[in-house]
Amino acid sequence: MTAGTLHIVGLGPGGVEHRTPAAARAVAEAEAVVGYASYVDACADLLHDRQRIVRGRMGEEDARADEALVLACEGARVALVSSGDAGVHGMAARTLARAAELDEHERPEIVVVPGVSAAQAAAAVAGAPLTDDFAVLSLSDLAMPWSRVEHRLRALAGSGLALALYNPRSSRRTEGLHRAVAILRAARPGATPVVLAHDVTRAGELVERTTLAGLDAERVTMRTVVLVAGDTAVDAGPWLVALRGAVPA
Numbered sequence: 001m002t003a004g005t006l007h008i009v010g011l012g013p014g015g016v017e018h019r020t021p022a023a024a025r026a027v028a029e030a031e032a033v034v035g036y037a038s039y040v041d042a043c044a045d046l047l048h049d050r051q052r053i054v055r056g057r058m059g060e061e062d063a064r065a066d067e068a069l070v071l072a073c074e075g076a077r078v079a080l081v082s083s084g085d086a087g088v089h090g091m092a093a094r095t096l097a098r099a100a101e102l103d104e105h106e107r108p109e110i111v112v113v114p115g116v117s118a119a120q121a122a123a124a125v126a127g128a129p130l131t132d133d134f135a136v137l138s139l140s141d142l143a144m145p146w147s148r149v150e151h152r153l154r155a156l157a158g159s160g161l162a163l164a165l166y167n168p169r170s171s172r173r174t175e176g177l178h179r180a181v182a183i184l185r186a187a188r189p190g191a192t193p194v195v196l197a198h199d200v201t202r203a204g205e206l207v208e209r210t211t212l213a214g215l216d217a218e219r220v221t222m223r224t225v226v227l228v229a230g231d232t233a234v235d236a237g238p239w240l241v242a243l244r245g246a247v248p249a
């Protein structure tokens with residue numbers, strides 16, 4: 001093992017108060033901070049001028065993982081930053097997979113620092129819609145063909161599980177969400193509660209309640225996580241809650 005260390009850090013959903021002390025320490029004590037530019041910006045308050053800062057672009061995730069590993073192999077203390085939890089549609093898996101290819105004696109110490117994921121932060125604003133069983137899906141077809149995304153969604157649509165949909169729609173990927181909503185509408189009642197949570201814990205946070213029938217895909221962006229209630233969800237005053245004992249209608 002080399003003297004370097006690599007912390008793969010989940011920064012949380014955006015708000016500094018939702019970033020863990022362990023994540024903050026890993027970034028502040030790093031000699032090099034590597035990440036997609038807007039995630040580096042999200043921890044700007046922790047950066048200082050003695051650090052090497054590597055700001056990456058969308059679609060260059062493997063290059064970022066490699067750069068972080070190379071710097072750590074050279075002996076640096078490195079923080080590779082992700083939003084939310086690095087293990088939930090973040091940088092952890094691809095980075096560990098690439099690290100596993102290194103000779104064991106050349107591999108730096110690697111620590112995955114967990115963070116608050118967008119679905120958890122969104123659920124907390126809406127109430128407790130993910131308290132019963134739930135599944136997390138990404139609707140992105142960048143790293144997986146859409147046919148596989150759709151296969152998973154169809155399997156889950158009839159399951160009654162609450163769903164958290166990440167990467168639901170971008171300016172380029174607009175069709176997938178329409179197809180996903182059509183699949184869900186065919187399998188679940190139109191009155192199924194849906195939460196559109198935009199920029200949770202960030203400036204401009206907006207959390208909207210709608211239903212599967214009323215869901216307007218145009219309201220959804222890459223900064224939205226979509227929560228589709230499961231079959232044990234009920235309204236409790238202003239909150240949407242999933243009560244495991246609730247009987248499906």
Ligand SMILES: C[S@@+](CC[C@H](N)C(=O)[O-])C[C@H]1O[C@@H](n2cnc3c(N)ncnc32)[C@H](O)[C@@H]1O
Pocket residue numbers: 013014082083084085086087088089090116117118119165166167168197198199200201202221222223224225226
């Ligand atoms: C590449 S994934 C990163 C997920 C992240 N690792 C996590 O655990 O939250 C990006 C997607 O996460 C969701 N997301 C991340 N942060 C969010 C936030 N603060 N508010 C709403 N959605 C968010 C959006 O669906 C976005 O398209």
